[in-house]
Amino acid sequence: MRIVLLGAPGAGKGTVARALAAVDGSQTLSTGDLLRAAVKAGTPLGREAEGFMARGDLVPDRLIKELMEAWFQAGYGDRFILDGFPRTIPQAVSLGLLLKGLDRPLDRVVNLVVPEAVLVDRLSTRRTCFNTACNAIYNIRTQPPAEGDRCRLCGAPVVQREDETPEAIARRLQVYGEQTAALVGHYERTGLLLQVRELETSTIVQTILGALTEKAG
Template sequence: MRIVLLGPPGSGKGTQAVKIAAKLGAAHIATGDLFRAEIADETELGLLANEYIAHGNLVPDEVTNALMRERLARPDAEKFVLDGYPRTIDQAGALETALEGLGRPLDGAFLIDVPDSDIVERAVGRLLCNSCGAIYHLRFKPPQVAGICDVCRGILSVREDDTPSTVRHRLTVYHRITAPVLKFYEERGKLTRVDGVGAPQEILERLLAELKRE
């Protein structure tokens, strides 16, 4: 099975993508991981992408698309779960063209649908360990000892960009950019909306139930 997993920032999309890929025996392909690997290997595309990232700029679609084309052509990408791609309508079109060329058509796009108010609530209570990077939440996943990481006993802090206004701005940008992508898949009869409210395991079960219908 070949699917795209979509969702707003803070929807838990990355976590679900890893779990679904494991369940399906498919490759989990995330743009962030691809960029990091290419940059570490100092490939031509990696060096090009790093020029933009190092200056705080978005990597242009043509660079991201080229990177994804190369990754999708590998033998292990016969089945995949795409995480973080496509983000724009241009990327969606490039993906469709690439998969047609490979003879590996997309089976579906699945949107983890979460109200903005829930996303803001999740983000604002988030805590990050300064030492090991473990993530907690004041309401949903509190540490055993306030302010201390359960894993490494490091200090927990709130991320600077997890203020309500910053999170709402991220969501505004997400909706503006992603709306055409959702329409793209809706028009092709490939979009499935999945309720993203609830515990991660509940959301996973909903996603897997929808996948069985494909």
């Protein structure tokens, strides 16, 4: 499949992307994956990205776009699930042109619609392993860390990320809403948009697979 997953922080894009990838072996790609891989490879683009990240600055659209192009041109992405990209209409337009040039059109753009109260609850109960080499994710309700707030995998302290405090979450959701409303409208006009209003990963996956089959048939 070739799809883009849209959804607010906490909507479960990463989990859904992994579940979909398991169905047909499509590659999942988030902007975080893309940045980490480029930094690790030490390419000129990777070194540029590293500079922005080290300063704590947002990596600009242009650089993300160049990294995405390099990824596709390196022969990846025959089948893919993009998680968290594009974020803006200019990014969506450049992705569309890139895929057109490669003759790999998108099958669907899936928007995971989750009520705000559910997002806030999921994010504020999330905890992350402090060890950056591990970064295991926990949930104080559904998947708690080991005794003394320790990581079950590496034993490091498990903490609440600064961007997962209630105040930070409210800001992130507001920014997301402002950015994404336009993007959803863009994909609605292109006829690619699929709005999914389910909360269980298995139901979400079935809904998406059903829509893809319908389109193919």
